[in-house]
Amino acid sequence: MIELYTSPTPNGWKASIALEELELPYTVHPIALQKLEQKQDWYLKLNPNGRIPTIVDKDNGDFAVFESGAILIYLAEKTGRLMPSDVKGRSLVVQWLMFQMGGIGPMMGQANVFYRYAPEKIPFAIDRYHRECRRLFEVLDTRLAEHEYLAGDYSIADIANWSWVHTYPWSGVEIDGLEHLKRWLAAIGNRPAVERGRLVPQQPERPPDAATFVEGARKILA
Ligand SMILES: N[C@@H](CCC(=O)N[C@@H](CS)C(=O)NCC(=O)O)C(=O)O
Numbered sequence: 001m002i003e004l005y006t007s008p009t010p011n012g013w014k015a016s017i018a019l020e021e022l023e024l025p026y027t028v029h030p031i032a033l034q035k036l037e038q039k040q041d042w043y044l045k046l047n048p049n050g051r052i053p054t055i056v057d058k059d060n061g062d063f064a065v066f067e068s069g070a071i072l073i074y075l076a077e078k079t080g081r082l083m084p085s086d087v088k089g090r091s092l093v094v095q096w097l098m099f100q101m102g103g104i105g106p107m108m109g110q111a112n113v114f115y116r117y118a119p120e121k122i123p124f125a126i127d128r129y130h131r132e133c134r135r136l137f138e139v140l141d142t143r144l145a146e147h148e149y150l151a152g153d154y155s156i157a158d159i160a161n162w163s164w165v166h167t168y169p170w171s172g173v174e175i176d177g178l179e180h181l182k183r184w185l186a187a188i189g190n191r192p193a194v195e196r197g198r199l200v201p202q203q204p205e206r207p208p209d210a211a212t213f214v215e216g217a218r219k220i221l222a
Contacts, residue, residue: 005056008201044181072160082154092152092157093155094152112172137168148187
């Protein structure tokens, strides 16, 4: 049994989608980011960075793993699935996973901050992060022109990148003309395990409107 501490965000969905794909039993512990539960002492003992997601593997001496990329690698290695074990195949998956962790995630995150949450609109910052996101999307599109998935078979690299890229409308990034990226977005999004994982943690019947969501995000950034 895995305990999953998460919220409905791209980094959280990476973990829940992987758990669904791997058919591992898990219990969800929703973390209320706006209430800063992720900064409480009990949580910081599991995740010193005070962010979601975190998993605790009850079947492995209550081993805690933080950082979404590390969680994906841990789950893939635990099960021997979603990442090959040969040196080159594994490296390819890790390369595209790191591309997400070091590029797509931080750049889309900053695009959200300046395009959506900043009370003051700074055109230079908005433009900078939109252009950088678009450049990274073009890297993905070029890769996907010649490969069905990012790194060999469907893998944790696809899960990590999809979890962020499919939220492009919220970040305000255009995907016009990126036909291979669109094909891949739809293919991954239609996987039943991805559909299930994307709904974790369960949302209230009436999710917050955009203005309320922005207000909540500003509390976290303050
Ligand atoms: N590098 C971390 C980033 C995690 C992260 O930024 N999580 C966000 C949600 S997507 C969070 O917990 N934000 C709350 C906060 O900043 O306090 C990972 O990949 O796990």
